[in-house]
Amino acid sequence: MNFIITGSSGFLGSELLQKLKFDGHNVVGFDRVDSVFTDYIADLTDISQYALFDETIQDTDVLIHFASSVGVKNVDEDKNSFWNSHLINFNILNKIRELKQQNKLKPKFKIVFASSSEVYFQGRCLREQDDCVLKQLNRSSYASEKINTEFAIKNLDIDYIIIRPFNIIGKRQTTEGMCVPTMINQILNGEPVNVYNDGSQIRTFCDVEDFVNIVSRLISNKETGIFNIGNNEDITIKKLAETLLSIANKPTDNIKYIDFKDVYSNQTFEVQARVPSIQKIKEIDGLKRYKFKDLRQSLKEIYDYKLRESNKWNH
16 A cells, blocks of 8 residues: 655654555655654655645555644644644645545545544543543643644545544653653653652553554554544553653652643643543454553663663763
8 A cells, every 4th residue: 555654754653654664565754854753764755845745645545644743842832833733734634625626536545643632631531432622722722733633634525544642652752741751861861750740640651562553453454433542551640750760770759749830831731630441442353352562561661772872872
């Protein structure tokens, strides 16, 4: 099959690109040339080259649209990130709409879109059919763009898979407001691990290997619809910090508690709990007995990788 991946040099996009290539597919990556993992992806095309995108997409079976600003913290700090994501989404989806009207897409063309668990705001056992909730300006600006894009895709009259990821982690994930790599960097720098408020916030974490396996299975099975992707075994942020400190053989009480409002603007609210229901993906052929990687194993692999990389830079 022929694939396009936008955001192909980001964390999730680059991992999925490698998986699809390994499985024998033809994959073209589009992203900003100054993106994080540009050196990792040899055949990257600048996403601003819309003429080339127009030409390539007409011979594409599946468009995987992962290009986006990353994380609530970036949106909180940089108001332009919302507009950047909005313009990318509009330009890409409008082009698909035009090509669809001109009958220039393949008959079974499909789009796979990376939405976000942010659309739920908070809760436990969150299901795909549950209401999306917008609570306040900054956090909601990120979620609202995801919801708007979901709505636009549903109205394109093409097959789609909308993915709502829940805290995907992996060796090559950068900090950028992301919890696990940020904590590991603090440990490697000999600093206390920062935890917001009392650390009782509840989250789940899913290894990127599980993520790409599930996404590729959804595509190969020709599934359509909205799917949560995440591990539903929850953990408090305090326990997460203690686990990482234990893996690093550091005192598990080397934690610095920080008021959330001292780091984020007063227009961003801390989510107390967010845990997915994964019943829907567990009903998919090939995923019914899928076993997620153990969280501690994932954290140890990530820590060991970051430690090796840190040692390279220090020698």
